[in-house]
Amino acid sequence: MTSKRVYIAYTGGTIGMKPSSKGFVPESGYFTEQISRLPELAYPDMPEIHIHEYENIIDSSNITPNDWYQISEDIKAHYQDFDGFIVLHGTDTMAYTASALSFMLEDLSKPVIVTGSQIPWSQMRTDARDNLITSILLASQYDIPEVSLYFHNRLYRGNRTRKVDASGFHAFQSPNFPALVKVGSSIQVNQNILLTEPRKPLSINRISEPKVVVLTLFPGFSSDMLKAVLKSGIQGLVLMTYGMGNAPCNNLAFLQLLQEANDQGVIIVNCTQCLKGGVDMSSYETGQKLQNVGVISGYDMTPEATLTKLSYLLSSDYSLQTIKQKMQTSLKGELTRISN
Numbered sequence: 001m002t003s004k005r006v007y008i009a010y011t012g013g014t015i016g017m018k019p020s021s022k023g024f025v026p027e028s029g030y031f032t033e034q035i036s037r038l039p040e041l042a043y044p045d046m047p048e049i050h051i052h053e054y055e056n057i058i059d060s061s062n063i064t065p066n067d068w069y070q071i072s073e074d075i076k077a078h079y080q081d082f083d084g085f086i087v088l089h090g091t092d093t094m095a096y097t098a099s100a101l102s103f104m105l106e107d108l109s110k111p112v113i114v115t116g117s118q119i120p121w122s123q124m125r126t127d128a129r130d131n132l133i134t135s136i137l138l139a140s141q142y143d144i145p146e147v148s149l150y151f152h153n154r155l156y157r158g159n160r161t162r163k164v165d166a167s168g169f170h171a172f173q174s175p176n177f178p179a180l181v182k183v184g185s186s187i188q189v190n191q192n193i194l195l196t197e198p199r200k201p202l203s204i205n206r207i208s209e210p211k212v213v214v215l216t217l218f219p220g221f222s223s224d225m226l227k228a229v230l231k232s233g234i235q236g237l238v239l240m241t242y243g244m245g246n247a248p249c250n251n252l253a254f255l256q257l258l259q260e261a262n263d264q265g266v267i268i269v270n271c272t273q274c275l276k277g278g279v280d281m282s283s284y285e286t287g288q289k290l291q292n293v294g295v296i297s298g299y300d301m302t303p304e305a306t307l308t309k310l311s312y313l314l315s316s317d318y319s320l321q322t323i324k325q326k327m328q329t330s331l332k333g334e335l336t337r338i339s340n
Contacts, residue, residue, distance in 0.1 A: 063096065138187075
């Protein structure tokens with residue numbers, strides 16, 4: 001029987017950092033050497049692995065759409081030769097990258113797992129070893145044809161994740177969607193919620209750098225702030241509202257600015273500030289007034305998924321009406337429509 005093969009793209013992050021007199025720092029070649037000496041790779045259940053360390057190791061705080069494109073092209077270039085793929089990444093923007101890759105990797109039929117760690121591999125109490133070993137097993141032994149994120153015994157749909165803890169091992173959650181896989185003494189795969197494997201070959205949809213802004217409302221929010229943002233020439237606005245998608249409906253200047261922006265072709269998506277649940281603009285007058293001025297619902301999408309999805313669609317040649325329709329439709333399992 002042919003051995004399974006897993007491709008590991010080491011892009012950077014805490015997982016591979018080396019201790020130094022200046023604290024933990026990245027060092028070319030260090031982490032790749034550490035992985036190659038991992039005793040568990042000799043186990044019969046382990047696949048053959050190939051590690052590609054990026055020439056310029058990326059601190060995840062510096063991640064850009066160009067880096068997402070590099071990762072996507074890397075996966076595509078090796079797609080026919082490997083059974084699964086792992087992207088080692090810093091945790092700070094991991095949910096953004098997992099979301100972006102889910103839209104960029106069109107017709108994905110193999111596992112792509114994004115993972116990392118909170119403590120570097122070199123440390124005794126690291127969570128890196130378990131995250132990497134389990135990701136390798138999942139990528140090689142299970143048919144999970146989508147971009148996912150593995151952290152601390154859970155495999156989540158990538159575009160459903162959020163980083164919820166700055167230092168704890170259970171750093172990521174999928175607030176509005178169940179885990180794809182639960183890992184304990186056994187591995188439990190939730191087959192009923194996995195995406196359907198496509199029949200078309202893999203293709204890449206590049207995300208350019210369209211002007212999209214995420215704006216969080218707060219009590220006392222001034223319409224002048226919104227006016228300044230809209231004057232900057234943005235193409236899309238992710239509006240982080242209260243509760244089920246509510247905003248101050250007695251602020252006429254605020255509503256007028258949204259109406260004008262919509263009329264000028266700015267796509268405005270309503271996202272909730274709440275960790276769980278989603279937007280239903282039909283429930284309250286405040287939400288209905290947003291709907292009346294052209295704001296569309298983000299339903300239960302995470303801010304990370306909303307931002308990357310909107311950027312992805314604005315990078316295409318779709319019409320504004322088509323983009324609005326697709327923003328409110330599940331493309332890669334990123335949303336559940338809460339209401340009509």
